[in-house]
Amino acid sequence: MAFQGEHARVWLLIDDRAGNRSQVLGVARALGLPFEIKNIEYTAAAALPNYMLMASFSMLTQSCRVNLAAPWPDIVIAAGRRTAPVARRIKELSKGRTYLVQVMHPGSTGEDDFSLICVPRHDGMGEAENRFTMTGAPHGVTAESLAEAMQKWGGTFDHLPSPRIALIVGGDTKRKKFTPDMARELGAQAAKLARDAGGSLLVTTSRRSTPEATAALIDALGDVPANVFKWGDDGDNPYMAYLALADHIIVTGDSVSMCSEACATGRPVYIFAPKKMIAHKHAKLHQDLYAQGFARTFDGVDSLQDWSHAPLNAAFEVADELRKRLGLDG
Incomplete structure (x- = not known):
């Protein structure tokens, strides 16, 4: 990549689903680079399948589209199917320069446009060069x-x-x-x-x-x-x-x-x-x-047992993988 560490321009696509928001913020904070939140607001067109929407801002409100403008980011982190056409359009407008990180599988439409797709192991998806499997979901509980x-x-x-x-x-x-x-x-x-x-x-x-x-x-x-x-x-x-x-x-x-x-x-x-x-x-x-x-x-538990385990947060797994792929230190 052409950027170095803190000089990267990072956008987070944050929509109205709390789970998506938690996963995107969790990964971004674990990565440790400065970031800018882009709030994503949809119109009814967002219900259309992604093979119809393609790489597009067409399902976004006008006020939302105004805030998605050059200079385009080095990295986009997003989650969920509905953000996928938006992320792909940003990469298109950046002449292919933007590195797209998608949490959860975006669907088969335009899958190759994403630099890193982070999927839970329990989804049972096969291997791919741009796919990373993780345990559970990224989040912000640290x-x-x-x-x-x-x-x-x-x-x-x-x-x-x-x-x-x-x-x-x-x-x-x-x-x-x-x-x-x-x-x-x-x-x-x-x-x-x-x-x-x-x-x-x-x-x-x-x-x-x-x-x-x-x-x-x-x-x-x-x-x-x-x-x-x-x-x-x-x-x-x-x-x-x-x-x-x-x-x-x-x-x-x-x-x-x-x-x-x-x-x-x-x-x-x-x-x-x-x-x-x-x-x-x-x-x-x-x-x-x-x-x-x-x-x-919890099935059949009749008394509480005291035990402990290492904390689980896939956000750190994803951040480590990103650092490796981007050649970032630490």
């Missing part, structure tokens, strides 16, 4: 971000008895449902573990948690001491604080990002993954995490 959360929230949950168990709850996915019955089962088992240990629960739900599943989960907690933050509640979301302060973590297996972020803490992680809730690819991720010692199944 020792530094956990320390910041601990400082910000330290003392907030001191009234809750230890051990404190974070219960991180997702919800419905495209093809699978997180039903009220599943939520009730999860809540009851987590409450029993907390009660038997003389501890408490730190509970948070997500955007995909339905009101019915959320109500069933909370009802099943009974009188166990708990702090509960439901998606949409007022105030700051204590998600990072829960990860930082929990002695144990229980996470639903519907989200690659949530499982990966839980495993970044080094704390005991249990994954709740009923077959009817979990897609095949997610089940493959869970088996990978179990095999490498990052997590254990």
Whole structure:
């Protein structure tokens, strides 16, 4: 490449999906180069398949297009299918000079335009010169971000008895449902573990948690001491604080990002993954995490065990690979 270290011009394409944002920022921060965020706003045309959109800004709002202008960057880091035509158009306008890094597979259309495509191992994709496989998903949960959360929230949950168990709850996915019955089962088992240990629960739900599943989960907690933050509640979301302060973590297996972020803490992680809730690819991720010692199944757990593991964050795997390919020091 023609640039050296801090002189590289790096753009992050950040769209409206929180998971995409977390992965792109995680990689950029792990890489350690200065970067500029380009907020991506779509029109209805973004729903069209990429083979129709090609390398284009045509699915972007006018105000968004205005902010994508020369001088073109040396590196673009993006995530998800919808950003792929935008990244490819930037490379086209730069006369092929821009190095494109895409987290998650962008689809077969224009795949060769990307310099590095970072795909989870559980996707089961084959080898390719521009493809890099990783465990789980990149994210921004690091020792530094956990320390910041601990400082910000330290003392907030001191009234809750230890051990404190974070219960991180997702919800419905495209093809699978997180039903009220599943939520009730999860809540009851987590409450029993907390009660038997003389501890408490730190509970948070997500955007995909339905009101019915959320109500069933909370009802099943009974009188166990708990702090509960439901998606949409007022105030700051204590998600990072829960990860930082929990002695144990229980996470639903519907989200690659949530499982990966839980495993970044080094704390005991249990994954709740009923077959009817979990897609095949997610089940493959869970088996990978179990095999490498990052997590254990929540199925049949009747008491909490104290154990630890190395923190997991694919952002550092991707950043190391990028440094190698770009010839950057350290």
